[in-house]
Amino acid sequence: xxxxxxxxxxxxxxxxxxxxxxxxLEGTALTEVDQHQVILAVEEVCANLxxxxxxxxxxxxxxxxxxxxxxxxxxxxxxxxxxxxILEYQEPEISFVMKTKRKGGLGIILVKRIMDKIEFETKENxxxxxxxxILKSK
Amino acid sequence: MMLKIEKNIENDHxxxxxxxxxxxxxxxxxxxxxxxxxxxxxxxxxxxxxxLEYISSAGLGVFMSYLEEFQEKQITLVIFxxxxxxxxxxxxxxxxxxxxxxxxxxxxxxxxx
Numbered sequence: 001x002x003x004x005x006x007x008x009x010x011x012x013x014x015x016x017x018x019x020x021x022x023x024x025l026e027g028t029a030l031t032e033v034d035q036h037q038v039i040l041a042v043e044e045v046c047a048n049l050x051x052x053x054x055x056x057x058x059x060x061x062x063x064x065x066x067x068x069x070x071x072x073x074x075x076x077x078x079x080x081x082x083x084x085x086i087l088e089y090q091e092p093e094i095s096f097v098m099k100t101k102r103k104g105g106l107g108i109i110l111v112k113r114i115m116d117k118i119e120f121e122t123k124e125n126x127x128x129x130x131x132x133x134i135l136k137s138k
Numbered sequence: 139m140m141l142k143i144e145k146n147i148e149n150d151h152x153x154x155x156x157x158x159x160x161x162x163x164x165x166x167x168x169x170x171x172x173x174x175x176x177x178x179x180x181x182x183x184x185x186x187x188x189x190l191e192y193i194s195s196a197g198l199g200v201f202m203s204y205l206e207e208f209q210e211k212q213i214t215l216v217i218f219x220x221x222x223x224x225x226x227x228x229x230x231x232x233x234x235x236x237x238x239x240x241x242x243x244x245x246x247x248x249x250x251x
Contacts, residue, residue, distance in 0.1 A: 011161065011162045011163035012163045014161045014162060014163055014194075015140055015159065015161070015163075018159070018161075018192065032223060033222060033223045033226050036192075036223040036224075036226070036227075037223075037226065037227070037230070039192075040192075040194060040227060043161065043194055044194060044195055047161070047162045047194065047196070050162075051162060094202075094231060094232060094233075094236070097199070097202050098202050098203075098205050098206060098236065099206065105195075105199075106195035106198055106199050106202070106231060107194070107195035107196075109195075109231060110195055110227070110230060110231065113230050113231075114230065
C-alpha cells in the first residue's frame with residue numbers, strides 16, 4: 001500500500017509530517033520505539049531539505065511517498081531544485097559537534113543509524129531520497 | 139501548543155520542564171531559555187523530560203552546544219524522566235555518555251548534592 005503527503009517547506013509543518021507518519025506506522029510490525037525512530041529519521045531528512053535546500057519557503061513543497069509491504073517500508077522523499085545528497089555528506093564526529101558548538105550535523109547521523117538502507121538520485125532536476133526500513137516480525 | 143517550557147527556581151537549582159515536542163520549528167525557544175539561565179548565573183540545571191514526547195536533532199543540538207560552556211562554568215546539567223522512546227534517541231547518538239541522564243528527579247537531585 002502507498003501513502004502520500006505533500007509537505008510545504010515550513011518547519012511548523014513538521015508536526016503534520018509526524019502525525020502522518022504515526023498513522024502510517026501504526027499497526028506495522030515495528031515496536032513503538034522503532035516507530036518513533038523511523039518518524040525521527042524521515043523528519044530529519046525533510047527538515048534538512050526545508051531549511052537548507054528550500055530556505056523555509058512555504059510556497060515550495062516536498063513529496064513524500066511511503067511504500068509499505070510485509071517485509072519492508074520505503075520512504076521516498078522527492079523535491080525539485082538544489083539537491084542534498086545525504087550519502088555524500090560526511091557527518092561530523094559527535095565530539096566535533098560539541099567543540100564547535102554547531103547545532104547541526106546530528107540529524108544525518110541519526111538517519112544513517114536508524115535506517116537500514118539509503119539511496120539518493122537526481123534525474124532531470126528531481127531529487128529522490130529513499131529510506132528503507134526492514135520490518136522484523138513481532 | 140506543541141512545546142511548553144516551564145522554569146522553576148528551587149533552592150540551589152533550576153528545574154526546566156519540557157512539555158510536548160521539540161523540533162526545528164521551536165528548538166530556538168529551548169536555546170533562549172538555557173541562554174537566559176546561563177546569563178543569570180545558574181549553577182545547576184535539572185531538565186524534567188517526563189512530559190517530553192519527541193525531540194529531533196535540532197533540540198539535541200541545543201544541549202550539545204552548551205556542554206563545553208557548562209564544563210567551563212562548572213554548571214551541572216542533569217536530565218531526568220525521559221520516556222524510553224526519547225531516551226533511545228539520546229542513546230543512538232551516544233549522548234547518554236556526555237550528558238548525565240537519571241530516571242527520577244530524586245536521582246537527579248542526588249547528582250548536584
